[in-house]
Amino acid sequence: MTSTQDLAGSAPAGDGGARPPAPAAPRRTSNVLTLMRDNVRTSGIYLAFVAIVLLFTWRTDGVLLSPSNLxxxxxxxxxxxxxxIGMVMVIIAGHIDLSVGSVVALTGAVSAVLVIQQGMPWWVGMVAALVVGLLVGAWHGFWVAYIGIPAFIVTLAGMLLFRGMTLRVLDNVSLSPFPEQYQQVASGFLNGWFGGYGYDVFTLVVFAVAVAGYAVTQLRARRARQAYAQQVESMPLFVLKLLVVAAVVMAFAWQLATSRGLPVVLIVLAVLILVYAAVTKSTIFGRQIYAIGGNLSAAQLSGVNTRKINFWVFVNMGFLSAVAGIIYSSRSNGAQPAAGNMFELDAIAAAFIGGAAVTGGVGTVVGAIVGGLIMAVMSNGMQLLGVEQSTQSIIRGLVLLLAVAFAVYAKRRGSGVR
Structure with missing residues (x-):
C-alpha cells in the first residue's frame, strides 16, 4: 500500500518527512560607487551631461538655464x-538609417503643398505626412528585410531619392506660411488653465504629477528586482536619487512656468519617450529587436521572425521621421528644399553618445534622449558664446568620437578584454 510519504516523494531519513523550507533569496544592496562601477556606460552619460550643463552655465553666466533659453x-x-528615438531602435537592431533628414524634408513638403498650395485643412497635411513617412519606412524595410540589401546602402540611396523627390514636390521653391493651428504643434503653449501669479500653475502641476508617477514606477521596479535577488541601491541612496530627480525636474518646470508655460511639442516628445521606452523594455517586439542586434543567428534559431521585425523597425523609423518633419515644418512655418540637411548625423550622434553600441544589441531610448540633449546643450551653449561654426563642428565631432571610444572601453572592461 502506498503511503502518504511515498506520494509526496522521498524525504531525507530522520526529518519526519518534512521538507525544510527553501532559504529566502538575499536582497543585495549597493552604494553609489558600486552601482556606477557596474554601470559605467550609463553613469558616464549622465555625469557627462551634468558636467556639460554646469560648464556652459558657468561660461554663459547662467543664460543657458534662463527661462527663455530653456x-x-x-x-x-x-x-x-x-x-x-527611432534611430536608436534601428541601431539596436544592427542597422543604420542615413535617409531621415531627406524624409523630414519630403514629409514637410507634402504637407506644405496640400495645406498651403491647395488650401486643404491643416490636419490633412499632417495625416498625409504620416502616410508618406510610413510608406518610406515600408520601402526601406522591404529592401533591407526581404531582399537582404544592407541598410547602409538602402538608406543612402533613400537619402538621394527622397531629397530629389522633395525638390520635385516643391518645384525647387519654399512654401509658407502654414495656418496658425499647424504652427501650434511646434510653437504652441498650454498655460493659464489653473491661473497664474507671475508663473503658470498648470505647468507646475503637470510636472509634479510626472515626478510622482516616476517615484511610484521606480519603487515598483526596485521591489521587483529585490524579489529576484538582484542588486539594488540602498534605501537612503534610493530616496536621495528620487529627491535629486524631483529637484531637477521641478527646477526645469519652474523655468518653463516663468517663461511661456508648457510647450505643446514637449508633451508630444514626452508621450513618445514613455511609449517607446515601454515598447523596448516591456514588449516581445522590443526584446526581439535586442535579440536581433545582439546575435542574429541565435535570434533566428530561437524562432524570431527577423525579417518581420526588421521591416517594422524601418516602418517605425519612417513614422517618426514624419513626426519630426511635421514638427520641423511647423517650427519653421514652411517647407524648404534644403530642410532636414544633416539631421541624420545628429540623430545617429545622439544614439551613440547615449550609449548605443556600433555592433547593435545595446542602447536605450532614454540614453538616446540624453545623448541628444548633450548635443543640444553643446550647440546652444556654443552659440551663446559666439563660437564659430567651424569650431562647433570640430568639437561635436570630437565628442562623438570620444563617446564611441568610451562605449568600446566599457564593453571591453565588462567582458574582461584589454
Missing part, C-alpha cells in the same frame, strides 16, 4: 530628439 532649447531641438 524654452527655446526645447522648441529648437525637439525634432532631433524624435529622430533619435
Amino acid at each position: 524654452t527655446n532649447l526645447v522648441l529648437q531641438y525637439s525634432y532631433i530628439l524624435v529622430l533619435a
Whole structure:
C-alpha cells in the first residue's frame, strides 16, 4: 500500500518527512560607487551631461538655464530628439538609417503643398505626412528585410531619392506660411488653465504629477528586482536619487512656468519617450529587436521572425521621421528644399553618445534622449558664446568620437578584454 510519504516523494531519513523550507533569496544592496562601477556606460552619460550643463552655465553666466533659453532649447531641438528615438531602435537592431533628414524634408513638403498650395485643412497635411513617412519606412524595410540589401546602402540611396523627390514636390521653391493651428504643434503653449501669479500653475502641476508617477514606477521596479535577488541601491541612496530627480525636474518646470508655460511639442516628445521606452523594455517586439542586434543567428534559431521585425523597425523609423518633419515644418512655418540637411548625423550622434553600441544589441531610448540633449546643450551653449561654426563642428565631432571610444572601453572592461 502506498503511503502518504511515498506520494509526496522521498524525504531525507530522520526529518519526519518534512521538507525544510527553501532559504529566502538575499536582497543585495549597493552604494553609489558600486552601482556606477557596474554601470559605467550609463553613469558616464549622465555625469557627462551634468558636467556639460554646469560648464556652459558657468561660461554663459547662467543664460543657458534662463527661462527663455530653456524654452527655446526645447522648441529648437525637439525634432532631433524624435529622430533619435527611432534611430536608436534601428541601431539596436544592427542597422543604420542615413535617409531621415531627406524624409523630414519630403514629409514637410507634402504637407506644405496640400495645406498651403491647395488650401486643404491643416490636419490633412499632417495625416498625409504620416502616410508618406510610413510608406518610406515600408520601402526601406522591404529592401533591407526581404531582399537582404544592407541598410547602409538602402538608406543612402533613400537619402538621394527622397531629397530629389522633395525638390520635385516643391518645384525647387519654399512654401509658407502654414495656418496658425499647424504652427501650434511646434510653437504652441498650454498655460493659464489653473491661473497664474507671475508663473503658470498648470505647468507646475503637470510636472509634479510626472515626478510622482516616476517615484511610484521606480519603487515598483526596485521591489521587483529585490524579489529576484538582484542588486539594488540602498534605501537612503534610493530616496536621495528620487529627491535629486524631483529637484531637477521641478527646477526645469519652474523655468518653463516663468517663461511661456508648457510647450505643446514637449508633451508630444514626452508621450513618445514613455511609449517607446515601454515598447523596448516591456514588449516581445522590443526584446526581439535586442535579440536581433545582439546575435542574429541565435535570434533566428530561437524562432524570431527577423525579417518581420526588421521591416517594422524601418516602418517605425519612417513614422517618426514624419513626426519630426511635421514638427520641423511647423517650427519653421514652411517647407524648404534644403530642410532636414544633416539631421541624420545628429540623430545617429545622439544614439551613440547615449550609449548605443556600433555592433547593435545595446542602447536605450532614454540614453538616446540624453545623448541628444548633450548635443543640444553643446550647440546652444556654443552659440551663446559666439563660437564659430567651424569650431562647433570640430568639437561635436570630437565628442562623438570620444563617446564611441568610451562605449568600446566599457564593453571591453565588462567582458574582461584589454
